Amino acid sequence: xxxxxxxxxxxxxxxxxxxxxxxxxxxxxxxxxxxxxxxxxxxxxxxxxxxxxxxxxxxxxxxxxxxxxxxxxxxxxxxxxxxxxxxxxxxxxxxxxxxxxxxxxxxxxxxxxxxxxxx
Numbered sequence: 422x423x424x425x426x427x428x429x430x431x432x433x434x435x436x437x438x439x440x441x442x443x444x445x446x447x448x449x450x451x452x453x454x455x456x457x458x459x460x461x462x463x464x465x466x467x468x469x470x471x472x473x474x475x476x477x478x479x480x481x482x483x484x485x486x487x488x489x490x491x492x493x494x495x496x497x498x499x500x501x502x503x504x505x506x507x508x509x510x511x512x513x514x515x516x517x518x519x520x521x522x523x524x525x526x527x528x529x530x531x532x533x534x535x536x537x538x539x540x
Contacts, residue, residue: 447504448482448527450474452514453496455489461496462515469516470499473523482527495538501526512538 452458452467467486474482490498495512499522502508509532511522518536525531 448479449500449502450482450484450522450527451500451502452484452486453488453490453492453498453500454486457489457493458496458498461513463497465516466497466499466514466519469519470523473520474527477523477528479523479527492538498538503527510538511536 450470452463452470454463454467463486467484470484474484490500490510492498492510492512497514499511499514499519500508501511501522509526511518511533514522514536522533522536525533
C-alpha cells in the first residue's frame with residue numbers, strides 16, 4: 422500500500438463485499454456449504470457468484486451460505502430467492518454455471534430450467 426487513496430479503495434471494496442453477504446436486499450443467493458457441498462466444489466461456486474455479482478455491479482443482491490440442504494446428490498446447490506417470486510433451486514452448479522445463473526436469472530430474468538432441481 423502506497424497511499425491513503427489505495428487504503429480507501431481497499432476499504433470500499435471490503436464494504437461492498439460485506440454488503441453482498443448481509444442479506445438485506447430483495448434478492449438472495451444461497452449456496453449450500455455443508456461438507457458435501459464443499460467437497461463438490463461449493464467454495465469455488467460461491468467465489469464465482471461473488472465475482473460475477475461484483476463485476477456486474479448488482480447492488481440489490483445478497484449472497485449467503487447455509488449448511489446442508491439435504492440434496493447431496495445435486496451439490497453444489499444454489500438457491501435464488503427474488504422477492505415476490507417462488508424460490509428456484511439449481512443443482513450441480515459449477516463456477517461456470519454460477520456465472521450463467523447470475524447473468525440469465527438475475528440480469529436477464531430467465532430461469533435456466535434445465536439446471537433446476539425439484540423441491
